[in-house]
Amino acid sequence: xxxxxxxxVFIVVEGPEGAGKSTLARWLGARLVAExxxxxxxxxxxxxxxxxxxxxxxxxxPHGMSPAAELFLFLAARxxxxxxxxRPALEAGQVVVADRFxxxxxxxxxxxxxxxxxxxxxxxxxxTGGLVPDVTLVLDVPVELGRARQRAARKVxxxxxxxxxxxHHRVREAYRRAQGPGVVHLDATQPKKFVQDAAWREVMAAxxxxxxxxx
Ligand code: Z5A
Numbered sequence: 001x002x003x004x005x006x007x008x009v010f011i012v013v014e015g016p017e018g019a020g021k022s023t024l025a026r027w028l029g030a031r032l033v034a035e036x037x038x039x040x041x042x043x044x045x046x047x048x049x050x051x052x053x054x055x056x057x058x059x060x061x062p063h064g065m066s067p068a069a070e071l072f073l074f075l076a077a078r079x080x081x082x083x084x085x086x087r088p089a090l091e092a093g094q095v096v097v098a099d100r101f102x103x104x105x106x107x108x109x110x111x112x113x114x115x116x117x118x119x120x121x122x123x124x125x126x127x128t129g130g131l132v133p134d135v136t137l138v139l140d141v142p143v144e145l146g147r148a149r150q151r152a153a154r155k156v157x158x159x160x161x162x163x164x165x166x167x168h169h170r171v172r173e174a175y176r177r178a179q180g181p182g183v184v185h186l187d188a189t190q191p192k193k194f195v196q197d198a199a200w201r202e203v204m205a206a207x208x209x210x211x212x213x214x215x
Contacts, residue, residue, distance in 0.1 A: 002181075003130045005090030009207045010131070012101040013199075015139030016172045017161055018146030018153075019188045020195060024139065025099040027196050028203065032095050037209070040089040043099035045077035048084050059158040067113035071120065074105055079127040086131065095209070102128065103136060103178055108160060111174030112167045132182070135206035137199050138175050139188035143168045182206055 004010075013025045022043070029041045045055040054077040058070060078101075089096050102124050109115045141149075143165065150161070176185070184202045188195055204210045 002132045004134070005087050005096075005131055007093040008090035009095045009209055010086065010090055010098070010133045010135075011095065011203060011207070012098045012103070012133040012136040013139065014100060014103045014107075014136055014178075015175055015188060016107070016141065016143065016146050016168065018149035019139035019141045020149070020192065021099050021139060023192060024137070024195060024199055025097050027192075028199060029097045031196075031200065032097070032209075035209075038092075038094040040085065040094050040096045041099075042081060042085060042096060044081065044101055044104065045074055047081045048077075050080040051077035059160070061159070065159075067109060067115050070113070071105065071109045071115060071123065074109070075123055075127040078102070078105075078124075082128050082131055087129075098133070101133060101136070103138065103175065103183075106178070107171045107174040111170045112160075112163070135182045135184060135203055136178075136180075137202060138178055138183060138185050139195070140172070140176060140185060141188045143172055145189060 011028065013021045013028070015021050025041065025043070029039045032039045044051075045058055046052050054073045058073040058077070086096050086098070105120060105124055106117075110117050110120050146168075150157075155161075178185075184206065186195055186198050186202070190198075
């Protein structure tokens with residue numbers, strides 16, 4: 001059963017590596033605060049002690065790991081974050097801006113690692129209680145451009161970033177095919193300002209924020 005999280009608004013930024021998710025999520029958060037809204041920024045995996053511990057294992061563990069073990073680490077992190085941070089914020093009428101959410105699991109664990117869609121969908125539902133974002137902004141960049149941006153930013157590679165090209169192309173294609181309530185695709189090869197303006201228009205169109213004092 002899908003559920004909205006209360007009177008608040010839940011905005012998710014998604015996409016492959018180097019697409020500009022963190023940059024956009026930070027900008028959106030700051031813009032919403034400037035509009036007088038109470039904003040709770042989160043990034044996945046992470047945001048609670050359990051989720052941060054799961055993040056460390058999922059991204060930094062130096063040994064191999066089965067795709068199912070990896071899935072449950074991400075879902076343990078998400079379940080804790082949803083229950084302790086996201087739902088309470090939405091129930092209190094706040095705006096949650098998340099850097100990654102359930103589409104990441106579909107892209108990396110289903111399309112990338114080959115886990116079965118139906119079972120993963122059920123497991124995500126169990127972890128989130130069926131919580132659905134009001135809007136999911138999916139940033140698209142070619143794999144090579146995303147990598148080049150990460151190199152330029154001197155980001156230390158995690159276990160996923162070391163996967164081969166075929167894995168990353170499956171991830172990108174999964175994002176490009178994503179659809180559903182509130183899912184919006186943005187061309188993230190464009191300059192930051194262009195992406196930010198487009199994202200803002202989509203957020204205003206997909207949520208009730210414009211009637212809560214923003215323009
Ligand atoms: N993962 C998973 O497998 N399953 C799951 O369910 C979940 C996650 C939730 C988390 O990595 C990893 O967990 C992720 C998938 C997996 N692994 N991978 N790969 P993370 O949190 O460490 O990092 P990330 O989410 O992958 O973020 P990122 O790739 O590092 O980058 P980004 O947030 O998309 O980009 P950015 O940091 O905002 O920007 C990168 C650089 O590009 C930076 O210098 C910016 O200034 C620049 N930038 C941004 N936008 C632009 C534009 N428009 N033009 C030019 N330059 C730009």
